[in-house]
Every structure is written in C-alpha cells, then in structure tokens.
Amino acid sequence: MIGSSRQLVLEQRARPPLWARVGLPFASVGVAALIGALFLRVSGYDPASAYSTMIDSAFGGRFAIGETLVEAAPLVLTGLSVAIAFNLLLFNVGAEGQLYVGAIGAAGVALVLGNHVPGPVVVTLVILGGALGGALFALLAAIPRAYLGTSEIVVTLMLNFVALNILNYLIFSSASIFRDPVVRLFPTGRAIPEAARFPLLTGRVNIGILLAAFVAVVIWLLLGWTRWGFEVRIVGDSAAAALYAGVNLKRKIIEAFLVSGAMAGLAGAVIVAGRLGSLEPRAIVSNYGYLGILVAALARLNALACVPVAIFIAAMRTAGPSMQRAGVPDSIVLMLQGAVLIFAVIGEFWLRYRVRVAQRHPAALVRGERAT
Amino acid sequence: VNDSVVITLVVSGIAFGTPLLLAGVGEILAERSGVLNLGVEGLMLVGAVSGFWMTQQTGGALFGIVGGIAVGALMGLFFAAAAITLRVNQVVLGLAFWIFGIGLSSYIGEIGASPLAGTRARATLRPVFGGGLSDLPIVGPVIFGHDVIVYISWFLVAAASFYLFRTRAGLVLRAVGDDPASSDAMGVQVNLMRYVHVVVGAAGAGVAGAYVSVALIPAWVEQLTAGLGWIAIALVVVSGWRPWRALVGAYVFGAISRLGFVLQVGGVKLPAELLGVMPYLFAIVALVLVSMSRRGRGSEGPVHLGQPYVREELA
Numbered sequence: 001m002i003g004s005s006r007q008l009v010l011e012q013r014a015r016p017p018l019w020a021r022v023g024l025p026f027a028s029v030g031v032a033a034l035i036g037a038l039f040l041r042v043s044g045y046d047p048a049s050a051y052s053t054m055i056d057s058a059f060g061g062r063f064a065i066g067e068t069l070v071e072a073a074p075l076v077l078t079g080l081s082v083a084i085a086f087n088l089l090l091f092n093v094g095a096e097g098q099l100y101v102g103a104i105g106a107a108g109v110a111l112v113l114g115n116h117v118p119g120p121v122v123v124t125l126v127i128l129g130g131a132l133g134g135a136l137f138a139l140l141a142a143i144p145r146a147y148l149g150t151s152e153i154v155v156t157l158m159l160n161f162v163a164l165n166i167l168n169y170l171i172f173s174s175a176s177i178f179r180d181p182v183v184r185l186f187p188t189g190r191a192i193p194e195a196a197r198f199p200l201l202t203g204r205v206n207i208g209i210l211l212a213a214f215v216a217v218v219i220w221l222l223l224g225w226t227r228w229g230f231e232v233r234i235v236g237d238s239a240a241a242a243l244y245a246g247v248n249l250k251r252k253i254i255e256a257f258l259v260s261g262a263m264a265g266l267a268g269a270v271i272v273a274g275r276l277g278s279l280e281p282r283a284i285v286s287n288y289g290y291l292g293i294l295v296a297a298l299a300r301l302n303a304l305a306c307v308p309v310a311i312f313i314a315a316m317r318t319a320g321p322s323m324q325r326a327g328v329p330d331s332i333v334l335m336l337q338g339a340v341l342i343f344a345v346i347g348e349f350w351l352r353y354r355v356r357v358a359q360r361h362p363a364a365l366v367r368g369e370r371a372t
Numbered sequence: 373v374n375d376s377v378v379i380t381l382v383v384s385g386i387a388f389g390t391p392l393l394l395a396g397v398g399e400i401l402a403e404r405s406g407v408l409n410l411g412v413e414g415l416m417l418v419g420a421v422s423g424f425w426m427t428q429q430t431g432g433a434l435f436g437i438v439g440g441i442a443v444g445a446l447m448g449l450f451f452a453a454a455a456i457t458l459r460v461n462q463v464v465l466g467l468a469f470w471i472f473g474i475g476l477s478s479y480i481g482e483i484g485a486s487p488l489a490g491t492r493a494r495a496t497l498r499p500v501f502g503g504g505l506s507d508l509p510i511v512g513p514v515i516f517g518h519d520v521i522v523y524i525s526w527f528l529v530a531a532a533s534f535y536l537f538r539t540r541a542g543l544v545l546r547a548v549g550d551d552p553a554s555s556d557a558m559g560v561q562v563n564l565m566r567y568v569h570v571v572v573g574a575a576g577a578g579v580a581g582a583y584v585s586v587a588l589i590p591a592w593v594e595q596l597t598a599g600l601g602w603i604a605i606a607l608v609v610v611s612g613w614r615p616w617r618a619l620v621g622a623y624v625f626g627a628i629s630r631l632g633f634v635l636q637v638g639g640v641k642l643p644a645e646l647l648g649v650m651p652y653l654f655a656i657v658a659l660v661l662v663s664m665s666r667r668g669r670g671s672e673g674p675v676h677l678g679q680p681y682v683r684e685e686l687a
Binding site: 353 | 410414454458459460461463464465467468469470471472473474475476478479480481482483484487594599602605606609643644645646648649652653655656659660662663664
C-alpha cells in the first residue's frame with residue numbers, strides 16, 4: 001500500500017501575490033478589531049459605539065485630522081528606525097530610548113542657540129541635534145553587537161530604561177537647563193525659544209509630518225536604490241553570502257544602527273520642537289518608539305508604507321482620550337495595537353506558505369528513490 | 373544583627389529576586405527547547421492582574437497564584453501555536469505579546485464600576501516559619517523568613533537543573549534546541565517538546581507576575597511589574613541558560629533594585645533615577661562581560677534559538 005493517505009502540506013510561495021501583501025495589514029486590523037469587540041462586549045461595553053467614537057475623534061473634522069497628523073510624524077520616523085534595522089535582521093527595539101535622547105539633544109540645541117541664531121538655521125540645528133542624540137545612543141548597543149556579538153535585543157531594551165531615567169532626572173531631580181526654573185505643582189520642561197520651534201502649516205499642524213514623509217522617501221531610495229541599501233538587504237538575507245560578497249559586516253551593523261538611531265532621535269526632535277515646545281517627560285514617554293515596531297511590521301519594512309500606516313496608528317492614539325470620556329478605558333487602544341501586531345506577524349505565515357491537501361508521499365520517494 | 377543593612381539587603385534581594393527567578397527558570401526551559409519568548413513582561417502583567425483578580429474574588433492569595441499559572445500557560449499556548457506551528461518571527465511575536473499584555477492587563481484593571489487598579493490585595497502570603505526559627509541571627513531572616521513561593525522556587529531551580537543535566541528527557545530537550553533536525557531523525561517529536569516547554573515557561577512568567585501582585589507589593593496598578601520581565605530575559609543570557617546561576621543572578625538583581633530603598637532607610641539620599649537605572653546598567657554590563665568572555669565562540673545559548681523547525685520535505 002503506497003501513499004494512499006492524505007495530509008495537509010505547507011508549500012512555500014516563491015513570492016506572495018500583490019493582493020496578499022496589500023491585504024495583510026487590513027486583514028490583521030480587521031481580526032484585531034473583532035477580538036477587541038469581543039473583549040469590549042464581555043466586559044460590558046458596546047463595541048459599536050466604542051468604535052464609532054474612535055473613528056469620529058480620529059477623523060471627524062479638521063481639528064481631529066490635524067491632531068492625527070501631528071501624532072503621525074514621530075511614528076513615521078520610529079517606524080523607519082525599526083524598518084532599517086530589521087531589514088538587516090538587527091532587532092533594534094531601542095527606538096524608545098533613542099527617541100528620548102534625541103529629544104534631549106534637540107531641546108538642548110534649542111535652549112542654547114534658540115535666541116542667538118536665525119530661525120531656519122536653528123530649526124535645522126535642532127533637527128540635527130535630535131538625530132545625533134539618537135544615533136550616538138544607538139551606538140552604545142551597536143558596538144557590543146558588532147564586535148562581541150552581544151544580543152542587541154536585550155541591550156537596546158535595557159538602554160530604553162536607562163534613557164528614561166536620564167530624561168526623568170533632567171526634569172524631576174535636578175536643576176538642569178531643561179527644567180522650567182519656576183516649579184509650580186510639579187517640575188516641567190523649560191519652554192524652548194519660539195525661533196527654534198517648527199513652523200506651523202495650518203491650525204496646530206507643524207512641518208513635522210512633511211519632514212517625516214520626506215525622510216521616508218529618502219530612506220526608501222537609500223534602501224532600494226543605492227549600493228549601501230543593497231548591501232544591507234544582502235546582510236539581512238544571508239550574512240554568510242554578504243561576507244562572501246566582501247561586505248564588511250561589522251561596519252554595516254554600526255552604520256545601520258547609526259541611521260536607525262538617527263531616525264528615532266529625529267522623532268524626538270519632532271515631538272519637542274513640533275508638538276510640545278519643551279522637554280516634557282510626561283508627553284514624550286508615550287510608547288512612540290515601541291509603536292514604531294508596529295508601524296514597521298504593518299508596513300512590512302517598506303519605508304514608503306510607513307507613512308500611511310503611521311497615520312492609521314496615530315488615528316488610534318488620538319482616539320484614546322475620547323474613549324476615556326465615553327467611559328471605555330483607553331488602554332483598549334494599546335491592547336488593540338498589540339493585537340494588530342500579533343495578527344500582522346501571524347499573517348506573514350499566510351504570505352509565505354500555502355496550505356494544500358496532498359497525497360502523502362510514499363516512503364520510497366522521500367528517500368529519493370524516484371522512478372525515472 | 374537581623375536589622376543590619378546587609379541582612380535587610382539580602383532578604384529584600386531574595387524577595388524581589390523571586391519573580392525574576394520564576395520567570396527566568398521558565399524562560400530557560402523555553403529557550404533550551406529553541407523557542408525565544410520575548411513576551412515575558414507581557415505575560416507577567418497578565419498573570420499579575422488575573423492573579424490579583426482571583427485573590428480579590430476568593431479572598432485567598434494561593435488562588436491568585438494558581439490563577440497566574442493558568443493564565444500564563446494559556447497565553448503560552450497561543451504563543452507556541454504562532455511560533456511553532458505557524459513559524460512566525462519569534463522576536464516580533466514576543467514584542468507583540470508584550471504590547472498586547474500591557475494593554476490587556478491595564479484594560480482588565482480598569483473595567484467595571486469598581487476597578488481593580490489602585491486597590492490593595494485582600495489577602496497575601498505569610499512567612500511559612502513563624503516565631504522562633506525566623507528570629508535566629510542571620511539564618512532566621514535569610515533562610516526561614518520567606519513565604520511558600522520562595523521555597524517552591526528553590527525546589528523548582530533544583531528540579532529544573534536536575535532535569536536539564538541529569539535526565540534523559542533533559543538531554544533530549546537540549547538536543548532539540550541545539551540540533552532539531554538530528555533530534556527529529558532520532559525520533560524525537562521536536563514540535564511537541566517545544567510546545568510543552570513554551571507553555572511551562574509561560575506558566576513561570578504568569579506565576580512570577582501573580583507573585584508580584586499578591587505577595588510582593590501586594591496591589592494592582594497599571595504596569596505593575598515595571599520591566600522585571602525584561603530583566604528576567606537578560607538574566608537568562610547572563611546565567612548561561614543554567615538554573616542555579618539564574619538563582620544567584622536573580623537575587624543579585626533583586627538586591628540591586630532594592631539598594632536605593634535600603635540606603636534611604638539607612639539615611640543615604642540619592643536621586644531616584646540613579647537608583648532606578650542600576651539594575652538595567654548592571655544587566656548591560658553583565659551582558660557585555662559575558663560576551664567578552666566568550667569572544668569568538670558565539671553565544672552559549674541553544675544553537676537554534678529563535679528558529680522554527682521545518683522538516684525538509686520533498687515537494
């Protein structure tokens with residue numbers, strides 16, 4: 001009796017079809033929304049009204065759309081930060097901490113130079129200060145990773161807590177230049193000079209989102225159309241092949257970390273000079289870096305796709321406070337975001353494999369004794 | 373003697389090291405099978421809030437502990453299905469479970485008319501040995517001053533170590549993590565082994581969380597575990613995937629995280645942030661030192677850690 005039984009077989013797809021690649025993010029959002037509705041229902045809330053409140057407060061009217069765009073700018077950048085590193089199979093989960101240090105760098109430049117240098121120049125320097133802060137902080141994880149093989153996942157995560165404590169120290173436990181000299185109820189960040197703030201486009205929307213979109217195009221060109229990006233992608237596909245092709249692996253790791261950290265630091269600058277106007281820990285510590293992982297995963301590591309995905313995630317975030325007002329705990333938003341990420345990575349499975357019912361192969365064929 | 377700074381530090385190091393140890397030993401078992409579960413912090417949070425809920429419902433702290441185990445194992449089963457059967461990228465999956473766990477635990481803590489968040493536990497764990505034994509100098513507080521979970525954790529460390537290095541099943545487990553293809557050829561059910569150890573490991577994270585919310589603190593607030601799960605993951609690497617070393621490491625981390633509190637009682641004032649950053653700095657330095665000592669020989673961990681096993685099939 002040869003090969004009469006049937007079984008489920010996983011077949012690897014050579015290249016996922018376009019509809020699957022575009023449809024995956026939407027499908028994962030849909031499934032997460034269903035799970036969320038179940039949780040809401042079980043805990044005694046009305047899912048339909050909760051979701052319609054969410055959509056209303058994120059896209060209902062000019063103000064809501066403006067808020068969403070302001071929130072989206074740092075998320076585009078942290079998404080890019082994660083996407084660059086993950087392209088190289090470097091799991092930089094330190095965008096959160098690199099963002100804090102970028103925010104400190106940007107605020108420092110703004111406070112020191114803001115009143116002495118003309119506007120456009122100081123804004124440029126603030127942006128560079130943020131990028132430099134993030135890049136240097138990323139270097140702390142990059143060097144042990146490149147030269148000693150230390151796990152970048154654990155080190156970058158530990159560094160997030162280090163950066164968090166530095167940020168809190170500057171405002172809450174020291175009389176640094178970042179802190180407002182007038183302490184009212186709680187210490188707050190010192191306002192940066194008007195000249196150092198990002199110009200406004202309309203309403204409260206600043207140039208941050210344009211800057212982020214521009215950077216996304218640059219990174220997309222860099223990854224897809226330059227020798228550097230090509231080498232990065234080879235390393236991601238196979239480190240052995242890259243070595244064989246003469247790519248300097250250690251150097252690529254350091255460079256990718258620097259660019260990745262710079263993106264996260266830039267996000268910090270966008271938050272400080274665009275949105276807040278001061279180094280304000282309570283508003284900066286808000287998961288922007290961690291959500292970058294979600295943005296990059298939903299964008300499937302494509303730099304251009306980070307822009308619309310970040311706008312979508314930002315819309316979910318701006319909906320949080322209004323959920324709270326409607327009586328639903330706003331932590332449902334973070335839960336939904338986690339669920340979206342879970343289903344997005346699970347969806348990758350359906351992109352890579354096809355499930356098929358097949359005849360079981362006779363043992364002889366498995367051993368390679370195929371009749372010719 | 374028992375009130376001296378050193379003894380206080382050792383005792384609180386053991387108490388605060390216990391959740392690290394429970395989560396760490398669980399993660400060692402999962403990683404030894406070749407599966408990297410980075411969701412420990414998320415599992416701990418969900419275990420903590422469910423255990424706390426159970427305690428509030430039943431009035432018994434041990435029910436809370438059991439609740440934490442059960443919920444951790446259930447989440448571990450979902451993780452295993454995605455990581456092992458669906459061959460999902462384990463790094464991203466773990467991070468996703470973490471974010472989901474933060475959101476879910478905060479949400480559970482906030483629902484209803486009288487939410488759990490900000491309340492104290494109705495019951496907590498008491499020291500096993502009262503009176504005479506725990507008043508002995510030095511050994512009293514250090515050995516006899518703990519609740520039942522601490523003693524169970526010592527037993528678990530011994531059991532896990534014996535299992536990993538002295539039994540045939542443990543040998544098979546290590547083989548599955550190091551070389552799943554050969555193990556498969558030898559007739560080992562690779563994916564079954566992985567499922568079992570991921571679920572057991574996740575139960576360890578769940579009970580670690582419940583220990584925090586019903587014994588250590590004992591209360592529930594959002595993000596109660598505050599990064600302990602990540603320290604536990606660092607602990608696994610630093611321990612070289614060995615339970616006894618994890619015990620030592622957990623207590624050292626526990627003591628460092630309590631250093632500020634103990635010093636403050638002793639009259640030394642340092643900024644909260646400097647003390648808060650200590651365990652993380654210590655973890656980074658330890659990780660770098662470990663990889664320096666192994667320079668050129670790669671990681672000490674399971675060879676196939678984080679890689680799904682796919683049997684090569686003829687199409």
